[in-house]
Amino acid sequence: MDAVTRIERSLDAAIALAEGPGSPPRxxxxxxxxxxxxxxxxxxxxxxxxxxxxxxxxxxxxESAGAAIELLHCASLVHDDLPCxxxxxxxxxxxxxxxxxxxxxxxxxxxxxxxxxxxxxxxxATEAPGRLGPLMxxxxxxxxxxxxxxxxxxxxxxxxxxxxxxxxxxxxxLFAAATAAGAAAAGAEPGAWRLLGDRLGEAYQVAxxxxxxxxxxxxxxxxxxxxxxxxxxxxxxxLGLPGAIARLEGLAADAAAAIPPCPGAEALRxxxxxxxxxxxxxxxxxxxx
Amino acid sequence: MDAVTRIERSLDAAIALAEGPGSPPRxxxxxxxxxxxxxxxxxxxxxxxxxxxxxxxxxxxxESAGAAIELLHCASLVHDDLPCxxxxxxxxxxxxxxxxxxxxxxxxxxxxxxxxxxxxxxxxATEAPGRLGPLMxxxxxxxxxxxxxxxxxxxxxxxxxxxxxxxxxxxxxLFAAATAAGAAAAGAEPGAWRLLGDRLGEAYQVAxxxxxxxxxxxxxxxxxxxxxxxxxxxxxxxLGLPGAIARLEGLAADAAAAIPPCPGAEALRxxxxxxxxxxxxxxxxxxxx
Numbered sequence: 001m002d003a004v005t006r007i008e009r010s011l012d013a014a015i016a017l018a019e020g021p022g023s024p025p026r027x028x029x030x031x032x033x034x035x036x037x038x039x040x041x042x043x044x045x046x047x048x049x050x051x052x053x054x055x056x057x058x059x060x061x062x063e064s065a066g067a068a069i070e071l072l073h074c075a076s077l078v079h080d081d082l083p084c085x086x087x088x089x090x091x092x093x094x095x096x097x098x099x100x101x102x103x104x105x106x107x108x109x110x111x112x113x114x115x116x117x118x119x120x121x122x123x124x125a126t127e128a129p130g131r132l133g134p135l136m137x138x139x140x141x142x143x144x145x146x147x148x149x150x151x152x153x154x155x156x157x158x159x160x161x162x163x164x165x166x167x168x169x170x171x172x173x174l175f176a177a178a179t180a181a182g183a184a185a186a187g188a189e190p191g192a193w194r195l196l197g198d199r200l201g202e203a204y205q206v207a208x209x210x211x212x213x214x215x216x217x218x219x220x221x222x223x224x225x226x227x228x229x230x231x232x233x234x235x236x237x238x239l240g241l242p243g244a245i246a247r248l249e250g251l252a253a254d255a256a257a258a259i260p261p262c263p264g265a266e267a268l269r270x271x272x273x274x275x276x277x278x279x280x281x282x283x284x285x286x287x288x289x
Numbered sequence: 290m291d292a293v294t295r296i297e298r299s300l301d302a303a304i305a306l307a308e309g310p311g312s313p314p315r316x317x318x319x320x321x322x323x324x325x326x327x328x329x330x331x332x333x334x335x336x337x338x339x340x341x342x343x344x345x346x347x348x349x350x351x352e353s354a355g356a357a358i359e360l361l362h363c364a365s366l367v368h369d370d371l372p373c374x375x376x377x378x379x380x381x382x383x384x385x386x387x388x389x390x391x392x393x394x395x396x397x398x399x400x401x402x403x404x405x406x407x408x409x410x411x412x413x414a415t416e417a418p419g420r421l422g423p424l425m426x427x428x429x430x431x432x433x434x435x436x437x438x439x440x441x442x443x444x445x446x447x448x449x450x451x452x453x454x455x456x457x458x459x460x461x462x463l464f465a466a467a468t469a470a471g472a473a474a475a476g477a478e479p480g481a482w483r484l485l486g487d488r489l490g491e492a493y494q495v496a497x498x499x500x501x502x503x504x505x506x507x508x509x510x511x512x513x514x515x516x517x518x519x520x521x522x523x524x525x526x527x528l529g530l531p532g533a534i535a536r537l538e539g540l541a542a543d544a545a546a547a548i549p550p551c552p553g554a555e556a557l558r559x560x561x562x563x564x565x566x567x568x569x570x571x572x573x574x575x576x577x578x
Contacts, residue, residue, distance in 0.1 A: 017434070017435070018433070018434035018435055019434075019435065020434070020435035020436075021435065021436075022435050022436040022440070022454065022458070023434050023435030023436065023440055023443075024440055024443035024444045024446070024447050024450070025447065026443070026446050026447055027434065027439075027440065027443030027446065028434065028435070031434065075400075079396055079397075079400060082396065084391075084392040084393045084396065085393055085396075102373075102446065103373035104373045104374055104445070104446050105443070105446050107368055107371060107373060107374075107396065108368075108439055108442055108443050108446075110400070111364075111368060111399070111400070111403060111439050112433050112434045112439045112440070112443075114400060114403050114404060115403060115429055115432050115433030115434075115437070115439065116433050116434065118407045118425055118429045118433075119425075119426070119429040119430060119433055121425070122421075122422050122425035122426045122429055123426065125421075125422050126422060129418060129419055129421070129422050130418055132411075132414075132418070132421050132422055132425070133411050133414050133415060133418050133421055136407055136408075136410070136411035136421070136425070137408070137411045137412065140404055140407045140408040140411055141408060143404050144307070144401050144404030144405050144407075144408055145306070145307035145308075145309070145312050145316065145317065145320065145401045145404075145405065146306070146307055146308065146309035146310065146311050146312030146317070147309075147310075147311040147312065148404070150316075150397055150400050150401045150404065151311070151312055151313055151316065151401070153397055154312075154313035154315070154316030154394070154397050154401075155313045156393070157313065157315050157316065157391065157393050157394050157397075158313050158314065158315055161313070165311065169311070
């Protein structure tokens with residue numbers, strides 16, 4: 001089964017659990033709306049790629065770890081879109097969750113998706129109980145305080161913040177979770193795999209800045225030009241477009257070099273380089289080819 | 290060390306983790322504000338009482354389970370108070386979190402408290418890794434979908450709902466988590482302990498309705514008369530005040546009878562009856578004595 005199919009099945013099973021007997025139907029529908037139809041699924045694909053490189057002896061656990069990370073990512077998007085943050089009207093090419101279901105269900109859907117991530121990990125870990133602790137620590141610390149994605153979002157409410165630290169927390173930490181959790185699910189030591197995720201997170205952040213500057217809304221599925229409009233820091237504003245593209249390529253090379261020794265290192269290196277190339281908007285990808 | 294001291298220390302250690310190096314200071318302060326000064330801490334006290342009745346051979350794990358449940362309870366209060374739900378101005382006798390810190394930090398503090406609950410359980414479980422899975426399942430399912438407290442809150446966005454089921458999810462499930470998690474932390478089978486928590490959750494809900502009807506705001510630390518104002522179902526509106534008090538006493542007796550066989554059953558029975566008596570507002574408790 002290919003990685004995308006494994007991820008979609010695992011996410012569908014997770015949402016089916018939330019839709020179980022006794023559940024409030026509109027909240028259940030809001031959760032499904034937040035997770036499907038699929039986005040790029042870049043974090044869970046990364047998680048499965050690393051698990052594969054480490055031998056993937058517990059594929060069900062790796063799938064649940066990847067799905068948990070994607071649920072947490074979706075939860076952060078739903079809450080980031082709320083009126084008190086970005087007040088985004090669209091997401092993934094359709095109305096944002098609070099526009100479609102109202103603000104109360106958007107708050108609750110985010111909360112329920114966060115909890116669901118831990119519910120599915122606890123279920124999957126019955127096949128390898130000793131791996132649950134490292135997996136939960138890796139993923140929990142990458143999402144919560146003091147330096148996970150929620151912390152990163154928290155810096156937007158501070159009078160001053162360090163840009164690199166802000167981006168490392170808000171974006172990088174969930175990429176580091178994806179690589180480290182993939183390793184932990186396969187029984188490898190997760191710590192050695194964080195650097196790869198860190199570099200990919202930085203690359204993703206630069207690519208996001210590039211897409212925000214040069215894509216169109218139809219391709220991106222959400223409004224463009226938000227960085228300039230909200231006076232947010234951006235690699236394109238800072239380095240110019242060619243400089244930002246060069247930075248992205250440098251980070252992709254750093255990422256490929258950061259893969260720890262493992263049975264599938266060579267294949268993983270190829271995946272990493274391909275994935276980072278796919279982050280560019282279509283127009284630039286065609287130019288680059 | 291008495292139970293209250295154990296709980297406060299464990300909660301302080303949890304918040305100190307969130308305040309660690311790299312954390313955004315205002316979000317960290319908002320989390321501390323949500324958790325201290327203490328409320329009744331009824332759920333973690335219940336968790337420790339059950340762990341004690343089951344032998345409490347891993348006191349650190351029981352304390353973390355109790356603290357995790359309290360963090361999740363505090364998170365639910367912060368989100369319930371948001372403008373899109375109750376828009377409460379006060380909580381525990383001080384301004385609600387969103388009034389004190391603004392709405393973005395209230396959303397994020399709730400999210401971060403949810404994640405923190407799982408972060409501290411993962412850390413505590415290193416002393417008994419095999420207990421982490423049952424503990425996470427018990428607590429995760431009691432908070433998330435399909436039938437945890439978030440699901441209960443979700444029923445408020447439905448056109449129709451079953452009152453008993455709504456209350457069981459919104460209030461009862463975290464009491465059932467407290468009793469079942471106390472057992473799981475001490476290595477006992479959690480399932481047998483849910484009925485006790487269910488009954489106590491019902492008792493607490495009835496007591497809450499009584500307090501909302503007859504307390505004053507100074508005693509309660511939050512506005513009173515909210516059930517009537519928001520047309521919410523209430524045992525007092527349904528049964529009258531004497532009927533509601535009789536119902537509370539019946540539920541306390543049912544709870545005491547639901548304690549499974551265990552070394553400390555007798556002592557636990559006494560705690561349960563004392564705690565349910567403490568749920569009544571001072572004026573009624575004096576009358577009853």
